[in-house]
Amino acid sequence: MIQHAVNLAANRPRSSSDFSSGRCERHPPEGGSFGTASTRQISLTSAGNTIYREGEPCRAIFQVAHGLARTVKHTSQGRRIIQSFCMPNDIFGMSCTSTYMATAEAVSDLHLMKFEPGQFDSWLHNDGTFARQLCTWLVRNSERVEQLRLLARGTSIEKLSYFLLDLAERMSARTRVELQMSRYDIGDYLGLSSETVSRAFTSLRARGYICTDGHIVYLRNKSGLQQLSMACSTR
Amino acid sequence: MIQHAVNLAANRPRSSSDFSSGRCERHPPEGGSFGTASTRQISLTSAGNTIYREGEPCRAIFQVAHGLARTVKHTSQGRRIIQSFCMPNDIFGMSCTSTYMATAEAVSDLHLMKFEPGQFDSWLHNDGTFARQLCTWLVRNSERVEQLRLLARGTSIEKLSYFLLDLAERMSARTRVELQMSRYDIGDYLGLSSETVSRAFTSLRARGYICTDGHIVYLRNKSGLQQLSMACSTR
DNA sequence: CGGCGCATTGAAGTGTTTCAACGCTAGTGG
DNA sequence: CCACTAGCGTTGAAACACTTCAATGCGCCG
Numbered sequence A, B: 001m002i003q004h005a006v007n008l009a010a011n012r013p014r015s016s017s018d019f020s021s022g023r024c025e026r027h028p029p030e031g032g033s034f035g036t037a038s039t040r041q042i043s044l045t046s047a048g049n050t051i052y053r054e055g056e057p058c059r060a061i062f063q064v065a066h067g068l069a070r071t072v073k074h075t076s077q078g079r080r081i082i083q084s085f086c087m088p089n090d091i092f093g094m095s096c097t098s099t100y101m102a103t104a105e106a107v108s109d110l111h112l113m114k115f116e117p118g119q120f121d122s123w124l125h126n127d128g129t130f131a132r133q134l135c136t137w138l139v140r141n142s143e144r145v146e147q148l149r150l151l152a153r154g155t156s157i158e159k160l161s162y163f164l165l166d167l168a169e170r171m172s173a174r175t176r177v178e179l180q181m182s183r184y185d186i187g188d189y190l191g192l193s194s195e196t197v198s199r200a201f202t203s204l205r206a207r208g209y210i211c212t213d214g215h216i217v218y219l220r221n222k223s224g225l226q227q228l229s230m231a232c233s234t235r
Numbered sequence C: 001c002g003g004c005g006c007a008t009t010g011a012a013g014t015g016t017t018t019c020a021a022c023g024c025t026a027g028t029g030g
Numbered sequence D: 001c002c003a004c005t006a007g008c009g010t011t012g013a014a015a016c017a018c019t020t021c022a023a024t025g026c027g028c029c030g
Helices: A117-126 A128-152 A156-170 A181-189 A193-207 A221-231 B117-126 B128-153 B157-169 B183-190 B193-205 B224-229
Strands: A040-046 A050-052 A060-068 A069-074 A080-086 A103-106 A110-115 A175-178 A210-213 A217-218 B041-045 B050-052 B061-066 B069-074 B080-086 B102-104 B109-117 B176-178 B210-213 B216-219
Touching: A080 A181, A080 B128, A110 A117, A117 A128, A117 B128, A128 A156, A128 B080, A128 B128, A156 A175, A156 A181, A156 A193, A156 A217, A156 A221, A175 B109, A181 A193, A193 A210, B050 B061, B080 B183, B109 B117, B117 B128, B128 B157, B157 B183, B157 B193, B157 B216, B157 B224, B183 B193, B193 B210
Parallel strands: none
Antiparallel strands: A040 A110, A050 A103, A060 A110, A069 A080, A069 A103, A175 A217, A210 A217, B041 B109, B050 B102, B061 B109, B069 B080, B069 B102, B176 B216, B210 B216
16 A cells, blocks of 8 residues: 655654654654664765655655755656655655655755665554554645645745744744755745745845844744744644 | 544545545555445535534544535635545545544535544554555545645646646546536635636637536647646646 | 626736846865 | 855846736526
């Protein structure tokens, strides 16, 4: 069934969920865990490297241990969309076909846990707790992707506000957010050009909502950002 | 875990998959099925009715037997987004919280199968085949939602072309598609205003790619439509 | 028959993209 | 060691697409 690959890690479950240890927000552990020491392999990848390409047979499912990965798709006409940024604990590489549905790349230097795709089927079939955790993860993931669709009608500034707040939350950061990705990446994630993203940054800076220092962003007025992002979110 | 509600039925699995009978595209039945006669209840709802509202406690998970439903969300500022159109065999009403994450409404007169949400957990926990089918469904659903995100950068005409082809495929229609939803619905699904949708229809009509007769659309040049939709899809 | 909702079309306004230019930084090779 | 190059971020200006507001026509239903 779930043989392997489509990206699940589109978004990490909010706040403190930790799939690999069997914990899940609002759903405390009930035993069981995502893989065992014997099935895990840690691999290192450096920034810019491709982990796998869309269409390749799935040889592994990954979970980020450290660093940032992205999964990307290209339309037939060459437009690029970033499907997800994968942060520590995020899973990617699952699919309901036998090939990867997106390309995965290391944004920064990366520590990855690797799982045998074949294991998933048997865990799913034999371990009820695992199955429920995975399904919860999948449903939550759907919700996050849906949230991204809600952004569709918003302005670039609203989208960027949402993006920054979301990033801060996923990184468990209060006000200091390190952007490891480029403006192009952000644009391809939010459905904007890199120039528009840049202008949105400038605008938020001019309003005093954020200030930037290289790749670090300081959220100076979170409630202001929240108000902006409200326009395109349900929270 | 999956207690009940977020809409899963964002999109029905491509072509002939039939979740309820245990069949799934590319994944033939392996026994087990989605519910049994004893757990099913058929309910009827007429066009325009609300099936449940966002935020309500989930009392049931639904599968469309006949007709069309939609699930909608509203941003904090009142913008409406249609999350999914649910066609026969589509499932909706699942969530990883105990409340519905979207509102479900009947677009046309509707026959629904109702399932006890509590059952899901126990099936998931005890029936490995059910778990794998559900997870496959969820992953496939994620892929479809991702596809909708790919549309983000396309023009209104490209989006509408994709929408019409997708609808035809889901309805197993060759060239004759009955639109049960309004221009507003289509707009809120594709992230466009109803006027822009209307203009896109006019444009496709002018090119001779489609012709319309009331709520019926005839696809006159499918390869032309495909070429247009290519810009914002991966197929 | 009147009223209402939906579809269509026009025109003006707005936001984003595209093309272009420039500064900055980091990495490279002479 | 330093110029050189390449890539990224920023900003400007023009072009483009979509939205918004407005008006009209149509079909349906009470």
